[in-house]
Amino acid sequence: MRSNRATMRAASMAATLPMIAGALALGIPAAHAADNPGRHALAGTKPTWATAKADKGATSDGAQVSARVYLAGKDAAGLAAYAKAVSDPSSASYGRYLSAKQAQSRYGATKAQVAAVTSWLKSAGLKVTGVTQHYVSVSGDVAAAEKAFGTQLHNYTKGSKTYRAPSKTASAPDSLKGAVLTVTGLDNAPHKSSHHDQLPPPETVFRNAGPFSSYYGSKIAKTLPDAYGQKVPYTVKGYTGKQLRAAYGAGKYTGKHVRVAITDAYASPSIAFDAQTYAMKHGDATWKTSQLHQVLPKKYTKVNECGGAGWYGEETLDVEAVHAVAPAADVTYVGAASCYDDDLLDSLSKIVDKHLADIVSNSWGDIEANQTPDLAAAYDQVFQFGAVEGIGFYFSSGDNGDEVANTGTKQVDTPANSAWVTAVGGTSLAVGKHNKYQWETGWGTEKASLSADGKSWVNFPGGFVYGAGGGTSRTVSEPYYQKGVVPDSLATANNAAGNRVVPDIAAIGDPNTGFLVGQTQTMPDGKTLAYSEYRIGGTSLAAPVIAGIQALAQQAGGGKAIGFANPSIYSKYGSKVYHDVTDNPTGSGLAVVRVDYVNGYDATDGLATSVRSLGKDSSLSAVKGYDDVTGVGTPANGYVTSYKRH
Numbered sequence: 191m192r193s194n195r196a197t198m199r200a201a202s203m204a205a206t207l208p209m210i211a212g213a214l215a216l217g218i219p220a221a222h223a224a225d226n227p228g229r230h231a232l233a234g235t236k237p238t239w240a241t242a243k244a245d246k247g248a249t250s251d252g253a254q255v256s257a258r259v260y261l262a263g264k265d266a267a268g269l270a271a272y273a274k275a276v277s278d279p280s281s282a283s284y285g286r287y288l289s290a291k292q293a294q295s296r297y298g299a300t301k302a303q304v305a306a307v308t309s310w311l312k313s314a315g316l317k318v319t320g321v322t323q324h325y326v327s328v329s330g331d332v333a334a335a336e337k338a339f340g341t342q343l344h345n346y347t348k349g350s351k352t353y354r355a356p357s358k359t360a361s362a363p364d365s366l367k368g369a370v371l372t373v374t375g376l377d378n379a380p381h382k383s384s385h386h387d388q389l390p391p392p393e394t395v396f397r398n399a400g401p402f403s404s405y406y407g408s409k410i411a412k413t414l415p416d417a418y419g420q421k422v423p424y425t426v427k428g429y430t431g432k433q434l435r436a437a438y439g440a441g442k443y444t445g446k447h448v449r450v451a452i453t454d455a456y457a458s459p460s461i462a463f464d465a466q467t468y469a470m471k472h473g474d475a476t477w478k479t480s481q482l483h484q485v486l487p488k489k490y491t492k493v494n495e496c497g498g499a500g501w502y503g504e505e506t507l508d509v510e511a512v513h514a515v516a517p518a519a520d521v522t523y524v525g526a527a528s529c530y531d532d533d534l535l536d537s538l539s540k541i542v543d544k545h546l547a548d549i550v551s552n553s554w555g556d557i558e559a560n561q562t563p564d565l566a567a568a569y570d571q572v573f574q575f576g577a578v579e580g581i582g583f584y585f586s587s588g589d590n591g592d593e594v595a596n597t598g599t600k601q602v603d604t605p606a607n608s609a610w611v612t613a614v615g616g617t618s619l620a621v622g623k624h625n626k627y628q629w630e631t632g633w634g635t636e637k638a639s640l641s642a643d644g645k646s647w648v649n650f651p652g653g654f655v656y657g658a659g660g661g662t663s664r665t666v667s668e669p670y671y672q673k674g675v676v677p678d679s680l681a682t683a684n685n686a687a688g689n690r691v692v693p694d695i696a697a698i699g700d701p702n703t704g705f706l707v708g709q710t711q712t713m714p715d716g717k718t719l720a721y722s723e724y725r726i727g728g729t730s731l732a733a734p735v736i737a738g739i740q741a742l743a744q745q746a747g748g749g750k751a752i753g754f755a756n757p758s759i760y761s762k763y764g765s766k767v768y769h770d771v772t773d774n775p776t777g778s779g780l781a782v783v784r785v786d787y788v789n790g791y792d793a794t795d796g797l798a799t800s801v802r803s804l805g806k807d808s809s810l811s812a813v814k815g816y817d818d819v820t821g822v823g824t825p826a827n828g829y830v831t832s833y834k835r836h
Contacts (some may be wrong), residue, residue, distance in 0.1 A: 234563025257375035273577035287580035314338035418779030428706025428725035431514030436625035445516025445741035451547035468708035496529035515738025553730035573610035580751030586729030588659020591808030616658035616699020632819035634807025657807035701727030768823030773805030
């Protein structure tokens with residue numbers, strides 16, 4: 191599941207960001223700073239938690255700073271405009287993608303810009319530690335950083351801790367002529383994904399207890415109390431590829447000749463063995479030689495801090511889910527050096543810079559309030575470069591519903607909130623006998639435990655446990671492709687002018703109707719490693735499932751890259767290519783019985799029996815039409831072939 195791998199960036203989002211050239215971009219504006227003549231402000235570089243009340247005084251001049259200066263390129267507005275044009279089915283430029291080399295040549299930073307930025311940073315006394323086509327990284331003391339960025343660095347309290355941050359918005363010299371997009375690293379609050387250099391072993395094994403249904407409803411809990419006036423089924427053991435392919439209309443397509451990439455942090459040492467073992471056990475096509483690739487950094491960092499082993503299961507789920515749905519697709523896993531944003535950004539950039547794939551699945555994210563505009567700009571630039579190359583990014587929408595139970599504030603997740611990615615929500619899926627699609631609800635779970643006497647469910651239907659992330663962004667303006675589809679009541683929830691609503695599309699996410707995954711794990715003796723299987727879910731599952739379906743659709747379209755898919759996804763809204771998912775499709779209320787090992791492995795410490803209600807996603811609701819749990823819906827028969835060229 192995704193919840194314990196959500197990014198934990200520690201700065202709050204500033205005010206709504208403006209569009210670049212009216213083309214949806216989350217760009218950082220270069221407004222002149224009245225109190226800093228000859229310089230332009232890099233908006234969003236002072237975090238909102240750096241308030242006068244929290245100010246504890248100037249940071250020591252000798253303290254060390256590491257920062258990244260992201261390059262705006264030669265034509266940021268042109269990049270955003272072309273990214274929109276090539277992605278819009280109604281545009282004359284639709285599908286006219288550029289190669290990575292062409293994109294960099296047309297929109298990337300010039301050698302002169304890189305040289306000018308490098309010279310400026312060095313002249314301030316900073317040491318240049320790295321130069322890429324996206325940024326210049328530097329290190330040095332606080333005094334040099336203050337000189338370079340035209341601001342003082344102070345210490346501020348944030349919660350129970352103290353962090354460094356700019357006392358006013360950072361700036362860059364006008365003489366650089368807009369070459370700087372933004373700077374990150376001036377504040378040293380953690381900007382990371384929670385899920386050295388030596389990775390720990392896989393975490394202790396987890397297994398599901400039975401009884402199970404082999405397909406939805408195949409085994410009814412006849413001896414247990416009713417729920418919603420009827421006996422309800424046991425959870426499925428875990429769907430496999432054949433069931434998911436049938437449910438989402440894969441037909442004869444396999445994703446052949448389509449390249450899919452997956453990003454996470456770190457890398458599972460047993461992924462090749464696990465993926466092949468799983469495929470052979472469950473009737474998926476076996477992996478061919480060179481069908482699974484890994485692109486990994488030279489070394490890993492912050493492993494203990496990030497919970498490195500926890501990311502192994504994420505990679506395993508993503509790889510096996512893509513292959514289960516699109517068994518002939520070429521899969522490249524791109525592992526980040528750590529769970530921090532700068533390393534995750536590097537992984538995304540590798541895919542774009544070398545065009546490693548056309549479809550990119552990403553099962554990680556954070557709450558929107560923890561994102562900062564500087565990072566939003568850096569992410570969006572990568573997504574825009576991907577769009578002009580025909581690369582689409584798919585991000586899970588989150589596992590905490592409206593986030594109120596998790597954070598106390600109703601909000602969406604990021605980067606799923608970006609107007610330049612496809613946000614994937616989650617459902618509870620019923621696949622019946624002969625792999626027949628029955629129905630879906632929005633994924634949202636309420637849990638009630640079995641009473642001591644076994645005669646009732648305590649406080650049925652119980653409390654909210656988890657559900658698909660969704661809702662209305664507070665920071666991202668409404669993209670053009672959502673207008674006329676997303677109800678005004680959602681779009682204007684936080685802003686009368688309209689904001690981005692998440693998600694765009696959905697697929698199976700509920701762990702109680704989840705996917706069976708196989709992974710090498712540490713046995714209870716703490717020493718033995720062995721392959722084991724368990725049922726899993728979350729929008730961490732939904733994202734790679736949709737990525738696999740997009741691979742099928744790209745094959746159906748003759749191999750032509752789909753690219754940034756949202757304009758196309760919304761153009762099909764209301765048609766029969768989607769299942770229009772609602773929370774109570776049978777009209778009688780839905781639930782499943784789940785039996786778990788108390789210790790997570792075997793019956794030694796007993797069993798815990800509960801009933802899990804479906805379609806109960808916090809304050810979010812799956813209704814007819816577009817909704818903020820499932821977006822436009824889930825792929826139905828006809829979706830894959832809707833990408834055929836006519």
